[in-house]
Amino acid sequence: MDSIRSSLEHFMDNSAWKQRYAKLKQEVLAYPRVQEFLQEYPEWTNEDTKTHMMKLFEFKRERENCDACPGLADCPNMMQGYQPQLKMEKGQPLVTYHPCRLKQQADERKKQQSLIKSLYIPKEILEATFDDIEQDHASRLSASNQCLQFALQAAPGEDAKGLYLHGKFGVGKTYMMGAVANELAERSISSMMVYVPDFFREMKQALSDGSVQEKIDKVKAVDVLILDDIGAETTSAWVRDDVLGVILQYRLMEKLPTLYTSNYDYEELETHLAYSQKGGIEQMKAKRIMERIKHLTTPIFIDGKNRREM
Structure with missing residues (x-):
C-alpha cells in the first residue's frame, strides 16, 4: 500500500x-x-x-x-x-x-445437485421440477400430488414407505421421480436414481472384476433410492435374489424408502420376476421379492398421452 x-x-x-x-x-x-x-x-x-x-x-x-x-x-x-x-x-x-444473492443461489443449487446421484439417468430428468409437470390428466394430477407429498414428508431412517409408479410408456413416470429427487434435495435428503436395466447389466459385468459388493453397497445405503423402469431388464435368478433382494432387504432393515417406476403393475412385475433365463419359473422367489415391494410402497397408476410421441 x-x-x-x-x-x-x-x-x-x-x-x-x-x-x-x-x-x-x-x-x-x-x-x-x-x-x-x-x-x-x-x-x-x-x-x-x-x-x-x-x-x-x-x-x-x-x-x-x-x-x-x-x-x-x-x-x-x-x-x-x-x-x-x-x-x-x-x-x-x-x-x-x-x-452475492446469485452466487448463494448458484452454490445452493450445486449443493443440491451433489445430493442427487444417478446411474444412467438423462440430465433433463435430474433437472425436473413439479412446476414443469403438465397437469393434463386426472391421474397425473393425483400422482404428482402424491409424489410431492412424499418428497415433503419423507423421513429416511424412520419410515421406509415409498412409491410405486406404474403405467404405459411415456406418461412421465421418470420425470416425476426427477422432480421428487430435486424436492428432496431442497430438504438436504440425498437420493439416487438408477435405470434398472443398465444397472443390472453392469452388475453382471462386475462379476468379472470382483466389484459386485462395492456396487451394491453404493446403491443400497442412499437415503432415498429410485429404481427406474424395473421390469424392463432381462431377469436372472442371481440378479433377482443376490442383487435386488439384498438391496431391498438392507433398505427394509434400515427403514430407507425405495421408489419405483414400471410399465407393470404389482401382479405383472411378479410374473416378470418369476421367470429367469436359466431357472425357469420360480414363483415363490418372485413372490418373496414382491412382498417386500408391496409392503413398503403405495401403488400409483399414471395414465395419459405418450409424451415421447409428441
Whole structure:
C-alpha cells in the first residue's frame, strides 16, 4: 500500500493527473453508498479521504458492478459472484467481500445437485421440477400430488414407505421421480436414481472384476433410492435374489424408502420376476421379492398421452 500511495503522490505532481484525481475523488465521494458510509463517521476528515482513496475507489468500482449486475456468469468483479462491503475496523476503512444473492443461489443449487446421484439417468430428468409437470390428466394430477407429498414428508431412517409408479410408456413416470429427487434435495435428503436395466447389466459385468459388493453397497445405503423402469431388464435368478433382494432387504432393515417406476403393475412385475433365463419359473422367489415391494410402497397408476410421441 505504501508503494501505491507514493506512486499516487508522485503522479499528483503532474497537473493532468491532478485533474484526473480530482475528478476521481469527486465521483467516489458522490457515490451514494460511499456517502452513506461517511455519514456514519462524522469524524472522517479530508486527510482520511486522501489516505484511503484507493479503498473507497475499490469499493465504488466493485459495488457499481453489482448495482448494474449482468448476471453471475458475466460478473466483472475481481472475485466473481462476490459483493463488496465497506466497513470500519480499528479506525481503518476495510473492504470485505461476501457471496452475492446469485452466487448463494448458484452454490445452493450445486449443493443440491451433489445430493442427487444417478446411474444412467438423462440430465433433463435430474433437472425436473413439479412446476414443469403438465397437469393434463386426472391421474397425473393425483400422482404428482402424491409424489410431492412424499418428497415433503419423507423421513429416511424412520419410515421406509415409498412409491410405486406404474403405467404405459411415456406418461412421465421418470420425470416425476426427477422432480421428487430435486424436492428432496431442497430438504438436504440425498437420493439416487438408477435405470434398472443398465444397472443390472453392469452388475453382471462386475462379476468379472470382483466389484459386485462395492456396487451394491453404493446403491443400497442412499437415503432415498429410485429404481427406474424395473421390469424392463432381462431377469436372472442371481440378479433377482443376490442383487435386488439384498438391496431391498438392507433398505427394509434400515427403514430407507425405495421408489419405483414400471410399465407393470404389482401382479405383472411378479410374473416378470418369476421367470429367469436359466431357472425357469420360480414363483415363490418372485413372490418373496414382491412382498417386500408391496409392503413398503403405495401403488400409483399414471395414465395419459405418450409424451415421447409428441
